[in-house]
Amino acid sequence: MEWLNAKTFEEFKNLGTFNAVRQQIKTDLGTKLELKVRGWKDLWEAVQNVQKLSSSTFKIINSDISDINSEINIETEDNVDDSSLYFKSESARIIYALVELDERYRLNELGVDITHYRNAEKAKKWRNKIAKLIHPDYCQHPKATLAMNILTDVFSNMVRS
Structure with missing residues (x-):
């Protein structure tokens, strides 16, 4: 996941061709997330959003994925109420x-x-x-x-x- 560690737009563009980088990102993100971008700038914005999300550290406790309505308890590093985070x-x-x-x-x-x-x-x-x-x-x-x-x-x- 080199694309996740890119610090600048130029560094990001040097990872390969647009189609190759986009395909690698799609592969890394999996089938549950859809990536709709038209060019390098859109792709870079998407990557920056993923970088922001991944910079926060969450620990999932007692998650029950079998039921879509199940509650997922999330503990943040600062023990902040998770609703106030968003x-x-x-x-x-x-x-x-x-x-x-x-x-x-x-x-x-x-x-x-x-x-x-x-x-x-x-x-x-x-x-x-x-x-x-x-x-x-x-x-x-x-x-x-x-x-x-x-x-x-x-x-x-x-x-x-």
Whole structure:
């Protein structure tokens, strides 16, 4: 994984041809991660993101991978609450899920299941609970309006079914 240790863009480009380096990165990352890049700059940005992720040391304790809903306990070097490592607040986490994640992952992250599509009252309670956290009148996040629009679309799809 020479590409992971590259310090500069020039050093990275000297690892080989674009296709060879991209293929090596895909091989090293495995089949679970998809790499969509068009050129050297995109590839370098992706590598820098992986470098940032790999610079943090995590120790997984008692993980049960057999169930997708199982909890994974993560202990950081500083014993910091792991939710504060990624998001400043619950509203920021929800806005990220609404704006950045694909539909399947978004619904999973937001706790939506099939019963939300079958029970309009449950869907409405779910929507209202999230809306209280992310509504632009209460939340100063720059993407709060966009997240609210996406939440409205998701809710509309629930009650139409």
